[in-house]
Amino acid sequence: xxxxxxxxxxxxxxxxxxxxxxxxxxxxxxxxxxxxxxxxxxxxxxxxxxxxxxxxxxxxxxxxxxxxxxxxxxxxxxxxxxxxxxxxxxxxxxxxxxxxxxxxxxxxxxxxxxxxx
Amino acid sequence: xxxxxxxxxxxxxxxxxxxxxxxxxxxxxxxxxxxxxxxxxxxxxxxxxxxxxxxxxxxxxxxxxxxxxxxxxxxxxxxxxxxxxxxxxxxxxxxxxxxxxxxxxxxxxxxxxxxxx
Numbered sequence: 001x002x003x004x005x006x007x008x009x010x011x012x013x014x015x016x017x018x019x020x021x022x023x024x025x026x027x028x029x030x031x032x033x034x035x036x037x038x039x040x041x042x043x044x045x046x047x048x049x050x051x052x053x054x055x056x057x058x059x060x061x062x063x064x065x066x067x068x069x070x071x072x073x074x075x076x077x078x079x080x081x082x083x084x085x086x087x088x089x090x091x092x093x094x095x096x097x098x099x100x101x102x103x104x105x106x107x108x109x110x111x112x113x114x115x116x117x
Numbered sequence: 118x119x120x121x122x123x124x125x126x127x128x129x130x131x132x133x134x135x136x137x138x139x140x141x142x143x144x145x146x147x148x149x150x151x152x153x154x155x156x157x158x159x160x161x162x163x164x165x166x167x168x169x170x171x172x173x174x175x176x177x178x179x180x181x182x183x184x185x186x187x188x189x190x191x192x193x194x195x196x197x198x199x200x201x202x203x204x205x206x207x208x209x210x211x212x213x214x215x216x217x218x219x220x221x222x223x224x225x226x227x228x229x230x231x232x233x234x
Contacts, residue, residue: 042224042226043224048219048221059221095220105152111161
């Protein structure tokens with residue numbers, strides 16, 4: 001079946017511009033996660049959604065970052081007033097969460113490579 | 118705080134030989150999960166193997182096995198009969214309890230494996 005998809009695959013933006021990154025999870029997966037992979041910080045967790053519930057935003061690196069999930073499916077990560085340190089690969093993962101035996105397994109998308117110039 | 122340590126930034130192995138990638142972890146939780154992911158140059162994170170903290174037997178998936186030593190807090194990945202296509206970055210990750218951000222993953226810094234023909 002279809003895996004996690006992300007768009008765009010690559011995004012180059014000028015410093016100060018806003019960007020939106022999209023994630024389509026695997027159909028039926030209730031949990032959705034955003035991670036960031038950068039040279040300096042490695043792989044770090046950003047935010048988690050369970051269904052339509054309001055997320056805990058404490059993992060987001062700054063208030064310029066926000067995320068939403070519509071209809072318990074597609075998620076958008078928005079970065080406002082981008083900075084050069086935002087350059088990274090943004091990875092989305094989804095999980096069936098309660099579906100044994102694959103309890104808690106997370107399936108990753110191909111990522112969006114963001115470059116801020 | 119939970120932590121994953123991978124002490125081998127890079128490893129070389131001859132094709133058809135076995136290789137062990139090291140991973141140690143630190144947690145005060147009794148319930149946790151350990152994962153290994155493969156990230157080829159294309160960037161996608163590919164799930165390889167999972168070990169639950171209460172699993173008594175070491176996990177195996179084809180050529181991959183996880184050498185789980187709970188008392189030593191280690192979860193080494195063993196790849197048997199290495200293939201050229203195994204050349205990639207390998208990440209060890211620990212799943213937080215589900216009540217912490219839906220079981221977010223904490224990643225190690227990764228080990229880059231190169232398979233020589």
